[in-house]
Structure formats: C-alpha cells, structure tokens
Amino acid sequence: MMDFVEWIEERDVVQQLVELAIACKDCLTELTDFTLAYLNRDLSIISEKTNYCSEVEMAGVYYNHGNNRLELALARNSWRVRVNKLLEDSQxxxxxxxxxxxxxxxxxxxxxxxxFRQKLTELKCIGLQWAENAKKVSMDSGALGLDEVCELITQGENxxxxxxxxxxxxxxxxxxxCICRKPYDQRAMIACDQCDE
Known part of the structure; x- marks a missing residue:
C-alpha cells in the first residue's frame, strides 16, 4: 500500500513538472514570437525580452521546435544592437x-x-549614388565646373x-x-612664369 501512495505522490510531482514545463514553453514561444515580429526602433523593449530568453537558454531549458526560433530571435536582436551602435557611433x-x-x-x-534594415538600406543607396556620381566627375577631364565639383565634395563630407x-x-x-584653369589631365602643360607650375 505504501508503494502505491509513493507512486501517486511521484506522479503528482511529475504532473506539476510537466505543467511548469508547458507554461515555460508557452512563455518562451510568446517571447520568441514577439521578438521575431518586432520591427521598431526602441531596442529597450526587445532587449528585456531577449535577455530573459538568453537566461532561459543558459539555464538549459530547450524545446525542439522553439529552440531554432529562439536562436534566430537572439541573432536578430544582436544584429539590431550592432546596427544601432553603428548608426549612433561618432565615426x-x-x-x-x-x-x-x-x-x-x-x-x-x-x-x-x-x-534598422530600412535605415541601413537608405544609407547604402544614398552613399552608392553619391560615390557613382563622384567617380564620374573625377574622370570627366574638367567637363564639370569647379563650383559644382566643390559642391559635390561638400555633399560627400556631409x-x-x-x-x-x-x-x-x-x-x-x-x-x-594657373594658366588653363583646368584640372590636371595627364597631358603636357605650359609652365607659369610666376609660380612655375
């Protein structure tokens, strides 16, 4: 009779563990879904949730389907933090x-x-467009006026x-x-009597 009572008590403990595991899995699934769907700029909200997910992962709580999603959510948050740091850096x-x-x-x-992806894509497009324009102007043999070249330099610096x-x-x-008022184009030039250039 005693074995039967112990068996019932063990079964109750196991049942409680299973219920806690299911509750933990549901909580992790909810956190992971929220993290994967988060698209906004405020990282403080998402960081709090991913910190909890990291702690759960470090504690060794794993569940088959959700583990890959949890790792993906953590990787995405890490990427967002790096992009945010890049965008806010002084350099x-x-x-x-x-x-x-x-x-x-x-x-x-x-x-x-x-x-953050939109912001990086915008920077990339603006930058590549300016770089392409700068490359064309740098090889135009003086076709574009000096004031426009200086304006392009200012744009690039900004x-x-x-x-x-x-x-x-x-x-x-x-x-x-000084004589021709043109940029140097690798061709022979006449030297100035005053400055010898």
Whole structure:
C-alpha cells in the first residue's frame, strides 16, 4: 500500500513538472514570437525580452521546435544592437561595412520593414549614388565646373557614410592650374612664369 501512495505522490510531482514545463514553453514561444515580429526602433523593449530568453537558454531549458526560433530571435536582436551602435557611433561607417552588415541581416531573415534594415538600406543607396556620381566627375577631364565639383565634395563630407577614396579623387580633380584653369589631365602643360607650375 505504501508503494502505491509513493507512486501517486511521484506522479503528482511529475504532473506539476510537466505543467511548469508547458507554461515555460508557452512563455518562451510568446517571447520568441514577439521578438521575431518586432520591427521598431526602441531596442529597450526587445532587449528585456531577449535577455530573459538568453537566461532561459543558459539555464538549459530547450524545446525542439522553439529552440531554432529562439536562436534566430537572439541573432536578430544582436544584429539590431550592432546596427544601432553603428548608426549612433561618432565615426561615419564605411560603405563596405554597411553592405556587410546588411548581408548578415539578410542571412538571418531580417524583414524589409525592420527599422534598422530600412535605415541601413537608405544609407547604402544614398552613399552608392553619391560615390557613382563622384567617380564620374573625377574622370570627366574638367567637363564639370569647379563650383559644382566643390559642391559635390561638400555633399560627400556631409554624408553619414565615409568615402575617403572618392573625396580624395574629387579634391585632386578640383585643383586648378594657373594658366588653363583646368584640372590636371595627364597631358603636357605650359609652365607659369610666376609660380612655375
């Protein structure tokens, strides 16, 4: 009779554990779904929830279907935190760095509606458009006027993306020589009697 009573007590304990595990799984599923669907800029909301998910993962609580989704949610949050840090940094990012981070975001299926993906995509488009224009102007053999070249340099300096190579080419293109008032184009030139350039 005693074995039967112990068996019933053990069964009750196991039943309670199963109920707690189901409640934990439901909570994790809810947190994971919220994290995966979150697209806004405010990372404090999502960080609190992913911190809880991280703690659960570190505690060794796993469930088959949700574990991959949990890892994806944590990876997406980590990506968003890195993008936010990049955007708020005092130094301008290189276009190559922006492209690399966007590629990483695509690999973890960051949705196009995500605030941080949209911001990076916008920076990439603005930057590449300016860089293409700068490249054309730097090789136009003086066709574009100096004031327009200087305006393009100013635009490049004010971009939220850093383009050192292109700016250097434009600055070299904007140097005028005293007689012809044209940029140096690798052809023979007449030297000035006053400045000997």
């Amino acid at each position: 301008k990012p290189l276009i190559q760095h922006i492209q690399k981070i966007l590629k990483e975001g695509l690999a973890i299926s960051i949705p196009p509606e995500d605030h 971009l939220p993306v850093h383009f050192e190579k292109e700016l250097k080419l434009l600055r070299a293109r904007s140097m005028l020589y």
